[in-house]
Amino acid sequence: MPNMRATKNPMPSQDPNVRNKNFNEVTLGYTAEMAVDEAQRCLHCKNKPCVSGCPVNIQIPEFIAKVAEGDFEGAYQVISLSSSLPAVCGRVCPQENQCEGKCVRGIKGEPVGIGRLERFVADYHNEHNALPPKAPEKNGHKVAVIGSGPAGLTCAGDLAKMGYDVTVYEALHLAGGVLVYGIPEFRLPKAIVQKEVDNLKALGVKVETDMVIGRILTIEELKEEYGYESIFIGTGAGLPRFMNIPGENLKGVYSANEFLTRSNLMKAYREDSATPIQHAKRVAVVGGGNVAMDAARTAKRLGAEEVYIVYRRGMEELPARKEEVEHAQEEGIIFKTLCNPVAILPTDVTDTRDPAYGWVKGIRCVEMELGEPDESGRRRPIVKEGSEFELDMDCVIMALGTSPNPLIKSTTPGLETKRRGEIVADENGLTSIEGVYAGGDAVTGAATVILAMGAGKTAAAAMDAYIKGKNA
Amino acid sequence: MYKIVRKKSLNPTVTLMDIEAPLVAKKAKAGQFIILRVDEDGERIPLTVAGCDPEKGTVTIIFQIVGATTEKLNHKEEGDSLQDFVGPLGMPTKVEGLKKVCVIGGGVGCAIALPVARELHKLGAEVTTIAGFRNKDLVILEDEFKACSSRFIMMTDDGSYGEKGNVTAPLKEMLEKGERFDEVIAIGPLIMMKFVCLTTKEYDQKTVVSMNPIMIDGTGMCGGCRLTVGGETKFACVDGPDFDGHLVDFDEAMSRGRSYQPFERHAYEEACNLFKKEVR
Ligand SMILES: Cc1cc2nc3c(=O)[nH]c(=O)nc-3n(C[C@H](O)[C@H](O)[C@H](O)COP(=O)(O)OP(=O)(O)OC[C@H]3O[C@@H](n4cnc5c(N)ncnc54)[C@H](O)[C@@H]3O)c2cc1C
Ligand code: FES
Numbered sequence: 001m002p003n004m005r006a007t008k009n010p011m012p013s014q015d016p017n018v019r020n021k022n023f024n025e026v027t028l029g030y031t032a033e034m035a036v037d038e039a040q041r042c043l044h045c046k047n048k049p050c051v052s053g054c055p056v057n058i059q060i061p062e063f064i065a066k067v068a069e070g071d072f073e074g075a076y077q078v079i080s081l082s083s084s085l086p087a088v089c090g091r092v093c094p095q096e097n098q099c100e101g102k103c104v105r106g107i108k109g110e111p112v113g114i115g116r117l118e119r120f121v122a123d124y125h126n127e128h129n130a131l132p133p134k135a136p137e138k139n140g141h142k143v144a145v146i147g148s149g150p151a152g153l154t155c156a157g158d159l160a161k162m163g164y165d166v167t168v169y170e171a172l173h174l175a176g177g178v179l180v181y182g183i184p185e186f187r188l189p190k191a192i193v194q195k196e197v198d199n200l201k202a203l204g205v206k207v208e209t210d211m212v213i214g215r216i217l218t219i220e221e222l223k224e225e226y227g228y229e230s231i232f233i234g235t236g237a238g239l240p241r242f243m244n245i246p247g248e249n250l251k252g253v254y255s256a257n258e259f260l261t262r263s264n265l266m267k268a269y270r271e272d273s274a275t276p277i278q279h280a281k282r283v284a285v286v287g288g289g290n291v292a293m294d295a296a297r298t299a300k301r302l303g304a305e306e307v308y309i310v311y312r313r314g315m316e317e318l319p320a321r322k323e324e325v326e327h328a329q330e331e332g333i334i335f336k337t338l339c340n341p342v343a344i345l346p347t348d349v350t351d352t353r354d355p356a357y358g359w360v361k362g363i364r365c366v367e368m369e370l371g372e373p374d375e376s377g378r379r380r381p382i383v384k385e386g387s388e389f390e391l392d393m394d395c396v397i398m399a400l401g402t403s404p405n406p407l408i409k410s411t412t413p414g415l416e417t418k419r420r421g422e423i424v425a426d427e428n429g430l431t432s433i434e435g436v437y438a439g440g441d442a443v444t445g446a447a448t449v450i451l452a453m454g455a456g457k458t459a460a461a462a463m464d465a466y467i468k469g470k471n472a
Numbered sequence: 473m474y475k476i477v478r479k480k481s482l483n484p485t486v487t488l489m490d491i492e493a494p495l496v497a498k499k500a501k502a503g504q505f506i507i508l509r510v511d512e513d514g515e516r517i518p519l520t521v522a523g524c525d526p527e528k529g530t531v532t533i534i535f536q537i538v539g540a541t542t543e544k545l546n547h548k549e550e551g552d553s554l555q556d557f558v559g560p561l562g563m564p565t566k567v568e569g570l571k572k573v574c575v576i577g578g579g580v581g582c583a584i585a586l587p588v589a590r591e592l593h594k595l596g597a598e599v600t601t602i603a604g605f606r607n608k609d610l611v612i613l614e615d616e617f618k619a620c621s622s623r624f625i626m627m628t629d630d631g632s633y634g635e636k637g638n639v640t641a642p643l644k645e646m647l648e649k650g651e652r653f654d655e656v657i658a659i660g661p662l663i664m665m666k667f668v669c670l671t672t673k674e675y676d677q678k679t680v681v682s683m684n685p686i687m688i689d690g691t692g693m694c695g696g697c698r699l700t701v702g703g704e705t706k707f708a709c710v711d712g713p714d715f716d717g718h719l720v721d722f723d724e725a726m727s728r729g730r731s732y733q734p735f736e737r738h739a740y741e742e743a744c745n746l747f748k749k750e751v752r
Contacts (some may be wrong), residue, residue, distance in 0.1 A: 050479065135520050171691050181693075210557065249728065258696045
């Protein structure tokens with residue numbers, strides 16, 4: 001008999017007023033008892049709607065059944081058939097739009113806590129059974145992976161397990177992509193990402209950091225001179241967008257990428273960091289996605305007194321994960337929705353040598369209202385006439401989205417891309433160049449970890465088939 | 473890890489190092505830069521490539537000790553290694569087709585101007601170099617410049633060496649006499665580049681400057697290096713570092729360059745104190 005309680009087991013978490021001053025993980029994870037209890041809420045529907053909601057089709061009822069039996073390692077084995085990064089995805093997937101959004105229990109009450117169970121299972125495995133994997137016998141074929149985000153890591157891992165000699169090239173000094181430079185420690189501890197990278201190395205994958213492909217080596221050179229038979233491009237969507245409004249280049253205005261990279265990758269949140277970061281008092285973060293929530297919550301933790309999310313649509317339309325919005329609210333982030341900045345205002349100091357010259361003093365906003373749905377299906381925000389107002393700020397962070405970096409395209413003749421620089425790839429990840437595959441944000445534009453992971457998996461299988469076909 | 477194979481002090485505050493980085497050495501061109509980290513947990517700092525030897529696989533960097541990281545870098549010796557060394561980044565300086573060029577270097581900017589002057593000389597261009605320093609003790613690379621310039625003018629602020637005055641003085645004199653160049657290429661402190669551009673603008677003399685804003689990644693990912701050029705926002709690390717000097721908003725660049733001063737001084741002073749203790 002399933003457990004028919006209408007609500008999920010609540011997630012043990014740090015108290016909001018404690019955690020908004022530290023960078024430790026916010027949520028603490030289920031205990032074994034909670035996990036078993038939660039697993040018993042699953043109805044094991046015949047048509048498995050949850051599986052259809054999962055971008056990589058994890059056999060959700062099957063793994064949950066194992067959890068209910070207390071066979072946590074068995075549950076892990078089920079998940080790992082479809083996903084390489086369960087400890088990450090259990091923490092950062094937008095479950096409410098995916099598996100949990102389809103869960104029948106969600107019709108009358110809360111869905112089964114699938115994400116929380118996935119995280120529990122992955123953490124259990126990492127704690128109890130995580131011997132580093134053994135490097136398989138090599139099959140004598142060389143492949144290269146560019147970028148070490150979830151797409152690249154997954155593609156490299158799958159190919160290494162098939163016996164390929166895999167080299168990952170990463171532009172930054174640390175592997176992990178957005179998982180290390182973007183998503184903060186309090187949401188995704190970096191030790192988890194590091195463990196994934198260490199596992200890759202144990203599989204025999206070579207990880208070459210400090211390698212900006214396009215500059216130090218081109219894709220053509222990797223193919224022709226280095227002899228890689230196939231190449232995967234997983235370079236993400238790292239190019240930040242700005243609003244092109246007056247005052248955007250004032251001091252105290254950052255892209256979320258800069259602010260988060262300073263804090264996460266460069267560890268500026270630590271007192272002893274060599275990389276400086278502004279500890280602002282009043283911060284406006286413009287945007288409503290996960291990136292905006294991460295930037296706002298980071299600013300709060302760095303000591304800001306008031307942090308605003310400024311978003312042009314309403315609370316209902318916020319694209320961030322529901323849990324992140326709730327956590328941000330609990331932590332005291334103020335939501336100014338239906339509001340859009342039209343200018344960033346400077347201090348009134350005119351002497352260019354004065355240290356206060358050129359700093360942000362505030363933002364001028366207009367109120368918005370929602371009109372008819374646009375082509376994306378979301379209701380279009382419209383400016384309310386005469387609604388201008390100003391807010392005092394000493395820091396403004398732009399979290400408006402990102403596009404793929406044009407470097408690879410501009411240095412790879414024949415590589416087709418779309419309007420915003422997204423690489424054109426077919427359903428297997430094949431690009432316009434033979435043997436060259438791509439996936440993740442580089443193809444879709446800024447999306448999700450699970451989609452990037454899935455794209456890495458699909459491409460690995462296609463690259464294997466391509467190389468086997470060529471050598472047959 | 474990237475080994476320091478040679479270290480040489482050029483003046484009390486400026487040091488040259490050859491770093492073993494064979495792939496970078498093969499690709500780097502004049503005007504491009506690298507980003508380095510001295511050690512684990514170190515800051516990422518950009519330095520323009522001052523030369524490279526593809527055969528030996530080394531890249532030359534020349535840096536002025538201006539903050540905690542360059543101070544730490546200066547305490548590394550031959551045989552030590554740097555944690556990270558990424559490059560080449562940015563666009564190379566455009567030298568093709570230039571027949572007559574005036575290269576202006578100010579202070580440690582001369583280290584970046586030199587490979588440009590050399591490259592131009594190699595391509596057969598007629599190079600006039602104006603090098604400016606605060607005083608005689610700070611002069612660097614004089615012989616190297618002379619070797620690749622058909623005309624070389626040394627300026628010091630206090631007149632302790634060469635002519636007394638700013639680099640703009642001889643430049644203005646030449647322009648006033650009606651001399652024109654395919655390009656003036658100015659590399660040095662922002663304030664120097666600003667005044668060079670104000671001077672050349674009067675004579676409608678095309679001028680290229682090399683910008684060095686605060687950077688993190690150097691790949692276009694953070695936007696920290698942004699500048700206003702001709703009313704548009706540009707990322708120095710990918711669109712530059714060279715720009716048309718008459719279009720650059722220097723006041724904004726100078727202001728942005730001081731973004732972290734309020735938060736940084738503390739770290740620098742601590743580092744200085746630490747090294748002072750070590751010396752004793
Ligand atoms: C702050 C933030 C929060 C997010 N939160 C969530 C969330 O909660 N849930 C979710 O599902 N998704 C979230 N996302 C989105 C998610 O992180 C991305 O969709 C995902 O990481 C994309 O993976 P990827 O492998 O395609 O690219 P990335 O993770 O971007 O990795 C690309 C890597 O390639 C490297 N690279 C780029 N160019 C080159 C080059 N020329 N040579 C060598 N290397 C190169 C980059 O340095 C980077 O390491 C968030 C994103 C951000 C920025
Ligand atoms: S240094 Fe980050 S975008 Fe230029």
